[in-house]
Amino acid sequence: MTDGNRKSEIGNRDEGAPPLPVGPRLVESILLPVGTAAVLIAFWHAAVRLSHTDVFPSPLSVLRGVGELARKGVLARYIADSLLRVGAGYSLALVLGIPLGIALGWYSTAARAVNPVIQLLRPISPLAWIPVAIVLFGVTNVAAIFLIFLASFFTIVVAAMNGVRNVPGMYLAAGRNFGLSVPALFSRVIFPAALPRVLTGLRVALGVAWLVVVAAEMIAVNSGLGYLVIDSRNAGKRYDLVIAAMLLIGLIGLVLNTLVRQVERLRAVRWGFNAP
Amino acid sequence: MTGNAEVKVRIQDLSKAFHTNGHEIRVLEHIDLDVREGELVCILGPSGCGKSTLLNIVGGFLPASSGDVAIDGLPVRRPDPRRIFVFQERGVFPWLTVEGNIGFGISGLPATERAARIAHYVRLVGLEGFENAYPQELSGGMKQRVEVARALAVNPDVLYLDEPFGALDSITRLVMRSELLRIWQTERKTILFVTHDIEESCQLADRIVVLSARPGSIRRVVEVDLPHPRDLSSPRYLALRDSILEEIGLAHRI
Incomplete structure (x- = not known):
């Protein structure tokens, strides 16, 4: 956004309304x-x-496949089940990851102890965790949720940690100058100052969580879009349904990303993003 | 402004050294300075002379290596809301509106009193109509006004200003100086103002403390007995400016 555009928004008193x-x-x-x-x-x-x-479906037969799923009544249920699994794993990662990240960002000694372990675990694909998930949780829904949790957890921790680390010293000094206690410094200075970076981490993590829904639903769950991909291939080579499930996953991912981007446009955090 | 006013800030034999990679860098040496209540003192020196470090020590953000700083007779150990440090406009919180920033230090007040105090300082710094704007929507000069208003809203005794107008364009800087003088005459605060700008110090100060290059020590303290508003083309003003220019010039030659 150019400086000129910013100035033109001065008259806009409408809270939270981004310029469309x-x-x-x-x-x-x-x-x-x-x-x-x-x-x-x-x-x-x-x-x-x-x-x-004869094998690869045309766009039209994929569309007919979606219609067939809708008529059978599984389309909405599969979408809801996938969203619930991703929602559960992602929420858990968020609830545990943000406090941990903030703590590591603040206590540099703790970060020195823990960060190498995080950096070691982070590059391991969630696919590699499938056997571990099964050993820990059996072939259950919990194992699938655990995989989604793992996929998003480290991204969130690292984003929150860097967010806190990069809070300008001037903001901290100003907060201390106004006599803030440490808890108040966290809630009124450190958290809002780190929030744009945290939100970026949350958006990326949500993308990754949704990305691994197929892998997670390979673990013997019997619903969801990821399950649909595997099941359609195994039960009768229904490639029209495989492609339909793939495109639905892509479409929902796009919608999720767009929704999270709306949060980044709120005026209290927009200062941290370069995009308009 | 001088007269018999009480001593507000007393700096006694203050020295500061930093240690990096086993080297000792002496930044400030044997600074002695009394600042009287309600006085506007400019600390003037070449860049790197330790003047910002001095202000940070007086503000309680940095410990001194030796010597003492006392305000109202009590030693300074940490930052205190009775003495507010004003950074260049980068210290404004970007996640808060103009109102949110100005009201930052008075969140403990009852809501109506807080709102009245915010409205008062919005008016004082001339930001009416921008109460709900975010800093990113403001110019540099407006952000600086927000930061000054945020400091004044907690009703501090002392303001520390660290090259507050350094990042502004030259016209805005002139406007901000006269605004600061107007506010200072209304609010009667003790002000310590760090600058490397000779003209700025001659326009603002009751006294100018000229520091030498690093390690910074006081070369000279100049009493400025020119009344406000100052005529910037009067012979007395020009003589004052030239004498300090010469002083700084000598400092550069050492």
């Missing part, structure tokens, strides 16, 4: 990606037609 893109920007942000998708779908359709494949 209007005119050409709306056209660009909606119509251009829709156009790209249309071209890709046309290309996909043509490729299936021209190659006379």
Whole structure:
């Protein structure tokens, strides 16, 4: 956002209302990606037609597959089940990860002790944890939630830790100068100052949590979009349903990301983001 | 401004050294200074002379290596809401509105009293109409006003200003200086003002404390007996400015 745009918002007293893109920007942000998708779908359709494949579904048969799932009544249930699993694992990661990250950001000795372990565990793919999850929790829903938790936990901890570490010393000095106790310093200075970074971490972590829904639902749960991918492949090679589930996962991921981005536009945190 | 006013801030034989990689860097040496109640004292010196360090020690943010700082006769050990430090405008909290920033230090007051106090200082620094704006929506000069108002709202005895107008453009800087003088004459605070700008110190100060290059020590204390508002083209003002220019010039040659 340019400086000029910022100045023009001075008169805007409407709390929490971000300046909406209007005119050409709306056209660009909606119509251009829709156009790209249309071209890709046309290309996909043509490729299936021209190659006379029996295995790979056309866009139309994928759409019919979605309709079939809806008629059978599993579509809404699978979506809800996947969202619930991701919601549970992600919420747990959030509730444990933010306090831990803040504590590590504040106590540098603790960070020196714990951070290397976090950095060691963080690059391990959640896929590699599947056997561990099964040993710990059996082939249960809990194991799936545990995988989603792991996928988002470390990202959140590191974001909160860096957020606190990078609070400018001037803000802390000002807070102390006004006589704040340590708890007040946390709630009134450190937390709001770190919040933009924490929110970025939360958005990235939500993306990763949703990304591993397929892997998590490979563990013998019998519902969800990830389960649908595996099950459709195993039970009768229904590739139209496999692709349908994949695209639904992508679509919901897009919606989740867009929703979280709205939080970043709130005026109390927007200072921390460069994007308009 | 001088007269027989009480001593507010007493700095006695203050020295400061930093230790890095086994080297000792002496920053300040044997600073003795009394600041009277209601006085506006500028601490002037070349960059790196330790003037900001001095202000941070007086503010209670840094310990001295030796010597004492006392305010109203009591030693300074930590920051205190009765004495507020004003940074360059970067100290304004970006997550709070203008109102939220100005009311930051008075959250303990009853709501109506707090609102009245905020409204008073919004008016004093001329930010009416911007109460609900966020700092990122303001210019540098406006942010500086917010920070000064935030400091004044807790009704401190002493203000520490560390090159507060250094990041502003030259016109805004001139406006802010006369605003500061107006506010100082209304509110009667003791002000310690750190600057490397000779003109700034000559325009503002009752007394100018000229520091030498590092390790900083007091070269000279200049009483400025020019009444406000000061005529910046009068011979007396120009003579004062030139004498300090010469003093700093000598400091550079050492």
